[in-house]
Amino acid sequence: MQSRFQNGIQAVGRTSFHESGRKPRRSFLRSRLSGPGGIYNLGNVIALFSGFALKLYGDQGQSGVFVTLYSYLVGNSGATFLTLAMILFLIxxxxxxxxxxxxxxxxxxxxxxxxxxxxxxxxxxxxxxLGEATAAWVAGVMLVAGKLGCAALPVFANLDTTRVERLLRVMVAASRAPSLVALGLTVLPALRGEVAFDLVILPLIMILCFLLWLWADLLLLFRHRSARGITVRTDGSV
Incomplete structure (x- = not known):
């Protein structure tokens, strides 16, 4: 009887040890936001749906939902280019x-x-x-050059392109600055009480989106440092 009791305790101990050694499963939302991709898309989804919601609210029922959606997505060339950009960004x-x-x-x-x-x-x-030439030629070109430059780096696989990639990632992150400054200047009158806050809801939302995109940019920029830290900790533990 005593031996059975001891065996039972040992079995429970072994079970508890193995269960405690398992890695806890992360929630779906937490796993999606664990890297730059999820953070990029969080900003993309917020920008896409908030823009449509505010346009629908601005129409105040004068147009149907589908008419407003069509106008928002492909109502003109600018909207079509913007929708195509958002689809590609989501992918x-x-x-x-x-x-x-x-x-x-x-x-x-x-x-x-x-x-x-x-x-x-x-x-x-x-x-x-849309007539935003400054944003296009400064922020847009920097973003294009940074992203396509990083995409082309595997062509030079025989060379050490770490510094070049870092410079291109910095360029991508810096491309967010002009838009953040412009949006901040748009919101400033509301902070001073000169205009109502409901007039700057979209700029405030876009500031949040740009900060999320900047966060993802920085995660990509410093991913090598994170990888080195993981390697050092792993080597030390072994």
Whole structure:
């Protein structure tokens, strides 16, 4: 009887040890936001749906939902270029997400950069059509050059392109600055009480989106440092 009791305790101990050694499963939302891809797409989704919601609210029922949606997505050339850019950004965000997973193929990251670069071209065309020439030629060109430059780096696989990639990633992150400054200047009158806050809801939302995109840019920029830190800790533990 006593031996059975001891065996039972040992079995429970072994079970508890193995269960405690298992890695806890992360929630879906947490796993999606664990890398740059999920953060990129969080900003993309917020920008896409908030813009439509505010346009629908601004119409105040004068147009149907589908008419407003059509106008928002493909109502003119600028809207069409912007919609195409958003679709490509969403696809690239998903590829970034899979590229950040352990054991992912190395080719996924350049593909994500390439798709994002195509999206940046479409975004630049939309900005030009909408009359935002400064944003297009400064922020748009920097984003295109940074993303497509990173996508082209595997061509020079025989060379050490770490510094070049870092410079291109910095260029991508810096491309967010002009838009953030412009949006901040748009919101400033509301902070001073000169205009109502409901007039700057969209700029405030876009500031949030640009900060999310900047966060994802920085995660890509410093991913080598994170990888080195993981390697050092792993070597030390072994």
């Amino acid at each position: 690239s965000g998903e590829v970034y997400h899979h590229a950040a997973k352990p054991g992912a193929r190395a080719a996924l990251l350049p593909w994500a950069d390439f798709i994002s670069g195509l999206a940046a071209i479409s975004l630049t065309a939309a900005l030009l059509w």
